[in-house]
Amino acid sequence: MTQKPLILVANDDGISAPGLRALIKVLNEFGKVVVVAPDGPQSGMGHAITLNSALRCDKVHIDDGPQEEYSCSGTPVDCVKLAVNKILKRKPDLCISGINHGSNSSINVIYSGTMSAALEGAIEGIPSIGFSLLDYAHDADFSVSQEVVRKLVSHVLKEGLPEGSCLNVNIPKLPSKDIKGIRVCRQANANWIEEFDERKDPTGRTYYWLTGTFQNYDNGEDTDEWALANGYVSVVPVQYDVTAHHVIPLLKNWLL
């Protein structure tokens, strides 16, 4: 690569999130960084796109550094689409999303705006990675995550990624010395048991807050949940072909 790498950066915690700031600092070491991120929190937005309203996107200055930044009124996936079609002069060499405040392991990949931004990058044919730290705190320590970003980004810039897939990287909340390494995993079979917190507003009308309890049904040592519980950084390759290929023969038989 003779040209300086062009790196598109997005997230779902919003453009001023500390996890994004920590990510930008590392990526500035690797190339020209262009950030297109939501103007506010968009956690849990999954692969949503904005069809029923118009989008705003403004150039902003959040902190010092060579990066170029845009704040967008849409979802994480809107940010990636807008960047590729309207903001960037050429297809980026990388699309990096995060660093998310909180886990996107196992079933969370489906709900995560951070991972959907990375997956949208893959759909657009860009080598893409989503990074998440298992710490929801606003003032979480991203220094270990920055080491992980440095290592994986330098790999992917050199080697690329297989077409049709991106990486879901989760980092345990541990000091550097306690991290045992990086483990390639599959997504654990897990879900959330929802628990709606039911309340009454001042007029007596009911409303609900969505909460839930995480349930892991899968003790496989090849899963991301096992890796994270045992001190490893988990790397799961994620694809946008969601066909359950193994079910096709059964259905064919069944519909005869």
Place this chain on the structure above:
Amino acid sequence: MTQKPLILVANDDGISAPGLRALIKVLNEFGKVVVVAPDGPQSGMGHAITLNSALRCDKVHIDDGPQEEYSCSGTPVDCVKLAVNKILKRKPDLCISGINHGSNSSINVIYSGTMSAALEGAIEGIPSIGFSLLDYAHDADFSVSQEVVRKLVSHVLKEGLPEGSCLNVNIPKLPSKDIKGIRVCRQANANWIEEFDERKDPTGRTYYWLTGTFQNYDNGEDTDEWALANGYVSVVPVQYDVTAHHVIPLLKNWLL
């Protein structure tokens, strides 16, 4: 099954959409129908859930029939979660989503609120199907789709579906006599090339509408796009394990 089947119904076009009304009419033939649907259009919401605001959910009467109906302020996935946790007395025997006004074939499955409602059903362990008609018109003719719903619902009520998967059913916009049959398919490899429509508001500030052109890169006769273009109803089994399993050995080698 001695008990009357309990059928949860959702969509993304909103509770008053004609496609949902057509679906309810057929499902009333099969069991006790409970509808929990968004109070307005939620197309393109993907697997979004509502974390940053509270949800409303009210019992409503939209049209006559034995069904029970609830209008919800959240996303299609919120509707399924709220139904399972707050509204239904027991786990439903089926979760049916649609009938969507417009295609959810190939890559559209990722962006579709209709399909995400069905996938959430599968995540909750409920046999689930999403139905879509290839006609965006509000006054589309759903009579052929109703025949397809009848056929597949009676199958799935009897046989169930393999754990971890649901069905993505798309129906071509053709009269009954021109439909060649039902074909089990894989998701075609396709995407959208976005084209943002850039405008100025009355104060001179720029805003954008997301539009795009559909690109199919995949001429396989085993794909949903091929089936639909050739007069077949397409049935794709869809899973929420999005691990790119074939990429794991490559990554393991690469990270050594």
